[in-house]
Amino acid sequence: MSDLHVDLERTSPGPRKIVIDPVTRVEGHGKVTIRLNEAGEVEQARFHVVEFRGFERFIQGRMYWEVPVIVQRLCGICPVSHHLCAAKAMDIVAGVDKITPTAEKMRRLMHYGQVLQSNAVNFFHLASPDLLLGFESPVAQRNIIGVIEAFPEVGKWAIMIRKFGQLVIAATGGRRIHPRLCIPGGVNQNLAVENRDALRADVDQIIQWCCEALELHKRFVSAHHTLHETFASFPSNYMSLVGPDGAMELYDGTLRAIDAAGAPIFEGVSPQAYRDYLIEEVRPWSYMKFPHIRSLGREDGWYRVGPLAQINCCAFIGTPIAEMARKDFMAQGGGGLVHATLAFHWARVISMIHCAETIKQLLFDNDLQGTDLVVTGQRRPEGVAIVEAPRGTLLHHYQVDHNDQVTMANLIVSTTNNNEAMNRSVTKVAIDDLTGHEITEGLLNHIEVAIRAYDPCLSCATHALGDMPLVVTLEDADGAVIATKVKQ
Numbered sequence: 001m002s003d004l005h006v007d008l009e010r011t012s013p014g015p016r017k018i019v020i021d022p023v024t025r026v027e028g029h030g031k032v033t034i035r036l037n038e039a040g041e042v043e044q045a046r047f048h049v050v051e052f053r054g055f056e057r058f059i060q061g062r063m064y065w066e067v068p069v070i071v072q073r074l075c076g077i078c079p080v081s082h083h084l085c086a087a088k089a090m091d092i093v094a095g096v097d098k099i100t101p102t103a104e105k106m107r108r109l110m111h112y113g114q115v116l117q118s119n120a121v122n123f124f125h126l127a128s129p130d131l132l133l134g135f136e137s138p139v140a141q142r143n144i145i146g147v148i149e150a151f152p153e154v155g156k157w158a159i160m161i162r163k164f165g166q167l168v169i170a171a172t173g174g175r176r177i178h179p180r181l182c183i184p185g186g187v188n189q190n191l192a193v194e195n196r197d198a199l200r201a202d203v204d205q206i207i208q209w210c211c212e213a214l215e216l217h218k219r220f221v222s223a224h225h226t227l228h229e230t231f232a233s234f235p236s237n238y239m240s241l242v243g244p245d246g247a248m249e250l251y252d253g254t255l256r257a258i259d260a261a262g263a264p265i266f267e268g269v270s271p272q273a274y275r276d277y278l279i280e281e282v283r284p285w286s287y288m289k290f291p292h293i294r295s296l297g298r299e300d301g302w303y304r305v306g307p308l309a310q311i312n313c314c315a316f317i318g319t320p321i322a323e324m325a326r327k328d329f330m331a332q333g334g335g336g337l338v339h340a341t342l343a344f345h346w347a348r349v350i351s352m353i354h355c356a357e358t359i360k361q362l363l364f365d366n367d368l369q370g371t372d373l374v375v376t377g378q379r380r381p382e383g384v385a386i387v388e389a390p391r392g393t394l395l396h397h398y399q400v401d402h403n404d405q406v407t408m409a410n411l412i413v414s415t416t417n418n419n420e421a422m423n424r425s426v427t428k429v430a431i432d433d434l435t436g437h438e439i440t441e442g443l444l445n446h447i448e449v450a451i452r453a454y455d456p457c458l459s460c461a462t463h464a465l466g467d468m469p470l471v472v473t474l475e476d477a478d479g480a481v482i483a484t485k486v487k488q
Contacts, residue, residue: 015043018439023047023448025126025143027077028458032447034430045430047423047451049288049458059409064093064400068182071396071411075460077121079178080114080169081389081414082460084251085396087182088385093400094184095377102370103186108251109362110172110181111387115250116206116355117165118390119307119348122455123213124158127345130449131220136442154216157209161352164199164206168359171195186374193369200363207321207356214325214349221346230432232341232425232450235260237293237303238312239417241388242267246315248354250388256313257293257303262337265293271384274395280412288458290419291412302420305392306454307347312337319361322354341425344453351390379404389414391455415456425450 015038021031028049035044055074062070068086072079084107091099099107129142132151140146148155166176171191173179181187221228237260241253255269255277266277279294279301292301303309311330317323329346332338338347362368384397391414399408429450433443 016040018434018444020444020447023451025129025448025452026456026458027075028456028460030451030456030458032426032451034434034447036434041435042427042430045423045427045447046285047419047426049286056409056411060406062406063404064090064398064406065184065404067398067406067409068184069178069180072178075457076177077457078114078118078389078391078460080110080173081387081394082396083173083179083182084111085385085387085389085394086398087184088252088387089383089396089398090184092383092385093380093398095380096185096375097377099186099375100370100372101367102190103373103375105362105365105367106172106187106189106191107182109191109359109368110169110179111251112355112358112362113165113168113172115165115388115390116352116359117162117169119352119355119455120158120162120165122390122452123217123345123348123352124154124162126455127449127452128154128158130445130452131217131345135446135449136440139441139445142445154213157213161206161209161213164202165355168199171199183374185376188373190370190373191368196363196368199359203356203360203363207353207360210349210353210356211321214346214353217346217349221342228342229340231446232429232453233339234341234424234428235337235339236421237265237296237301238309238337239293239303239305240310240313240393241386242314243318248310248314248317250310250355252387255386255393258313258337260337260339262312265296271386271395274384274386274397274412278412280416286419288419289412289416291417292420302424303417304421305414305417306344306390307351307392308338308341308344309392310388311347311350317350317354319354319357321357322350325350325353341450341453344455348455391415391418391457393417413457413460415454415458415460418454418456422451422454422456425453 016036018034019031023030023032030047030049033046034042037043055071059067059070067090068083071086072083074082125144128147133142133146169179170176173181237257239257241249242256243249243253256267257265259265269277277294278291280289280291282289292298293303311326317326329350382399386393386395394414395412397410398406401407426447429446433446437443
C-alpha cells in the first residue's frame with residue numbers, strides 16, 4: 001500500500017499537499033506530489049523519480065568490450081535490452097557494420113523473449129489487479145495473488161508466458177537474468193538443439209494464451225469504454241523504430257516520429273543522427289531527464305514511446321495474428337491514431353503475440369545452429385545504437401579512446417522518453433478525479449494506475465546530464481517555502 005502523506009480526515013480550510021510515496025507496482029522508486037488549493041482544486045501534480053544510479057558516469061574508464069555485460073546491471077527487469085543495445089553500439093566501435101546471420105538471429109531470439117516476458121510482467125502482475133479487480137478494490141486484494149484467486153486462468157497465463165520468455169533468454173544467453181550472449185561483433189554461442197526443441201514444444205501454447213489474454217482485455221475495454229478512452233488520455237506525438245518497409249521493428253531500423261494526427265515529424269533517422277533530432281533537459285525536482293524533439297521545442301516536442309507508439313508509428317506488423325490484432329486495434333481510432341493511455345495495455349498484449357510468433361519463426365530457422373558467430377573490423381572511436389525495449393525506444397551512445405576505454409556514455413532510456421507524458425497523465429488524473437472529492441486511498445490509486453500504463457522502469461531511467469544538483473526545499477504546513485539548499 002502506498003504511504004499517503006496526507007490527513008484524509010482533514011476538513012479545515014487551507015491548501016494541502018498529498019504525497020504518494022512510493023508509487024507501487026512499478027520497477028524502481030518514485031513518488032507523486034499533488035498540491036490542492038483552499039478550494040480543494042489541484043494546482044500542481046508531479047511524478048518524481050528519487051533514486052539515482054549514475055551508470056553514465058561510472059562506465060567511463062571501462063574497456064569497451066566490458067560494457068555490454070556491465071550496463072545490464074542497471075536493472076534486473078530489462079537487462080537484455082541494455083545488453084543488446086550496448087552490444088550493437090560496440091559492434092560499431094569494433095568496426096563491424098553487419099554481424100553474421102547466426103549472430104543477428106540469436107540476438108533477435110533473445111530480444112523477443114525479453115520483450116515477451118517483460119510485457120507479461122506488466123500486463124499480468126502489475127496492471128491486471130487494477131483492470132480485473134477495479135481501481136478502488138480493497139488494497140489487500142489488489143495484487144497478483146488477488147488476481148490468481150479470482151481468475152485462476154489469468155494467473156496461469158501470468159506465470160507460464162513469463163516463464164517461457166525467461167527460458168528463451170536462458171537458452172540464448174546462458175541464464176534468465178543478466179545474460180552473456182553478446183560480444184562486440186557478434187555472439188559467443190549458437191542455440192543448442194535440445195534447447196531449440198524444448199522451446200518448439202511449448203511455443204504454440206504460448207501464442208494461444210497470448211491470444212486469449214487479448215480477448216480478455218478487449219472484453220474489459222468493451223465493458224469500460226468511456227473509462228478506457230478518457231482516463232489519463234490526451235493526443236500526443238509518438239516515436240519508435242520502424243523497418244525500411246514501415247513494419248514494426250524491435251531490434252533494428254530507423255527512427256520515426258509522428259504528430260497527434262499521424263503526420264511525420266521525422267523518419268528514416270539513423271541512430272548516429274539522434275542528436276540532430278532529440279534534445280535532453282533536466283529539471284530540479286527529478287533525477288530523470290526530459291527529452292523532446294529539437295525542432296518542436298520544449299513545450300510541443302514531447303512524445304510517447306512503448307507499445308502504443310510502436311503500433312501507432314508502424315505501417316504493419318510482420319506476423320499474421322499480431323497484424324490482424326493491430327488492424328482491430330487501430331479501428332478504435334476511427335481512421336486516426338489511438339491516444340488512450342490505457343490502450344498501452346492493449347498494444348502491449350499485441351506486442352506479446354508478435355513476439356511469440358516471431359520466436360516460433362526463429363526456432364525453425366537453421367541459422368540458429370550456425371557456427372559463424374563473430375566478425376572483426378577496424379576500430380572506431382564512437383558507437384550509437386537503438387533498440388525497442390519492452391517500454392519503448394532505448395538509445396546507447398559511447399565514445400572510446402585509443403586505449404579502448406570508454407570516455408563518454410549517454411543513455412536515453414525508454415521510460416525517460418515517456419517522462420513528460422507520465423507527468424501529464426498524473427496531472428490529468430489528479431484534476432479529473434481528485435478535485436472536489438473526498439481523498440481516499442482508492443482514488444489515489446487512480447494516479448498510480450496512470451503511471452503503470454507506461455510500465456516505467458525507474459532504475460533504468462535515472463542517470464545524469466551535466467550538473468545534477470541535489471535540491472532540498474523546506475516548506476511549512478501550507479506549502480510556503482521557508483528555505484532552499486542546493487548541493488552541486
